[in-house]
Amino acid sequence: MKAMLLQAPSDLVQTTVDDLTVGAGEVLVEVTHSGVCGTDLKIFRGDIPVQYPRVMGHEMIGKVVTAPTATGLAIGSRVVINPVLSCGQCFYCQAGQENLCPSGFLLGRDKNGGFADHICVPAEAVFPLPSQISNDCAPLIQVMTTCHHAQNLSSINPGETVVVVGLGVSGLLHVQLAKARGASRVIGITGSPVRRSMAEKFGADDTFSPDEDVTQEILNLTGGRGADLVIDCVGSMNTLRQAIELARPGGRLLLFGIYTDEIATLPFYQLYFKELILTNARAAKAEDFPACIQLVVDGTIDLDSMISHVLPLVELEQAIRMLDERDEARMKVILDHT
Ligand SMILES: [Zn+2]
Ligand SMILES: [Zn+2]
Structure with a gap:
């Protein structure tokens, strides 16, 4: 063949x-x-x-x-x-x-x-x-199964605010799936204007560019608390740091990007102080x-x-x-x- x-x-x-x-x-x-x-x-x-x-x-x-x-x-x-x-x-x-x-x-x-x-x-x-x-x-469908599996591990409750960092194919699937699971507000973050408008077409309630004061914007949208769940679809230390900052105390992080770093500077104290739950997801x-x-x-x-x-x-x-x-x-x- x-x-x-x-x-x-x-x-x-x-x-x-x-x-x-x-x-x-x-x-x-x-x-x-x-x-x-x-x-x-x-x-x-x-x-x-x-x-x-x-x-x-x-x-x-x-x-x-x-x-x-x-x-x-x-x-x-x-x-x-x-x-x-x-x-x-x-x-x-x-x-x-x-x-x-x-x-x-x-x-x-x-x-x-x-x-x-x-x-x-x-x-x-x-x-x-x-x-x-x-x-x-x-x-x-195969790509979607990996996003679906990840959201099963970090289940979304109706009424929650979900932030998706990085709006490539997986990020846009996470936006759609989070909406389907009953998230009342889904917020997308990307530097690409084209992908911001795609995310909005797929049901994102708000989108921001990383150049904006995203932390403040999300506090404003969540009564000063932060997001219930942040999904990092990029997999870099910068986006992980941002995810830690955007999550509310008691919130969850879904680490969907594949991190390969072995040394990192991160706000580890915030992980403790906010009592954040970290979930990794592999395949489906x-x-x-x-x-x-x-x-x-x-x-x-x-x-x-x-x-x-x-x-x-x-x-x-x-x-x-x-x-x-x-x-x-x-x-x-x-x-x-x-
Ligand atoms: Zn693939
Ligand atoms: Zn086996």
């Missing part, structure tokens, strides 16, 4: 690789559309180490080619794939924390992923796509897939407006490089494999 193969950092070629062998209980899927994200960029650059050669891609949908009869999956039917695979047997899997399975892996990083003609996965990793969800936006669980599919089908979450580019699969390198450029108009980049 054809695949986009990363042979070494920044060395990506279109080539032919061995056809996949389908094991017992596995579904063979013809990948039709995939999404490109920051993880792919980091793998491409070599910032996230992988074994070479590697087929990247963990946000993918496609059509069933073969499936075990017991799954009831029709040949040719559309499915979205959960790229976070787990053993199903260990302490974490048994405890319903399969996203933390020590022998688990991510397709497109630890094993070959979806930037290819086909992918083969266990039947449990495949979820049928209803016809209401278009091919172009369906790969975003299988249960997040049907939940997210339903939220898109019933119109609660709009994925279509987040797609800014659709490119053919052969332009993968260009799609990845686009993520590295500062371009306010670029949102989600989708690859069409057909």
Whole structure:
């Protein structure tokens, strides 16, 4: 089959690789559309180490080619794939924390992923796509599951004020999901005027630029208390510091950006004094897939407006490089494999 193969950092070629062998209980899927994200960029650059050669891609949908009869999956039917695979047997899997399975892996990083003609996965990793969800936006379901999982861990109560720092694709999904969970006020923070207006379109009640006196603005909007929950979708020490400042005493921080710093100067005393609850979230669980599919089908979450580019699969390198450029108009980049 054809695949986009990363042979070494920044060395990506279109080539032919061995056809996949389908094991017992596995579904063979013809990948039709995939999404490109920051993880792919980091793998491409070599910032996230992988074994070479590697087929990247963990946000993918496609059509069933073969499936075990017991799954009831029709040949040719559309499915979205959960790229976070787990053993199903260990302490974490048994405890319903399969996203933390020590022998688990991510397709497109630890094993070959979806930037290819086909992918083969266990039947449990495949979820049928209803016809209401278009091919172009369906790969975003995987991104949405990670936001959905994170908000499950830091549940939002009706009437709360939620601040989302950083309004890329994940930030805008958090805005929509927080509204759907009953937050009475959702506030977005970004330096990009385009993304501020997108967040407002997606239901944000207020948006601010980091250049403004955001702390004072949020105190004004919350009776002088601060936000009940702050979601940091950037993952830098600056945004974490800001999140600590914006949260009310007794509030929560959801650390959604992936921090790689090992040394930090932060207002640690405020963490104590405000008695803040910190939640980290990693990947998603299988249960997040049907939940997210339903939220898109019933119109609660709009994925279509987040797609800014659709490119053919052969332009993968260009799609990845686009993520590295500062371009306010670029949102989600989708690859069409057909
Ligand atoms: Zn991704
Ligand atoms: Zn396990």
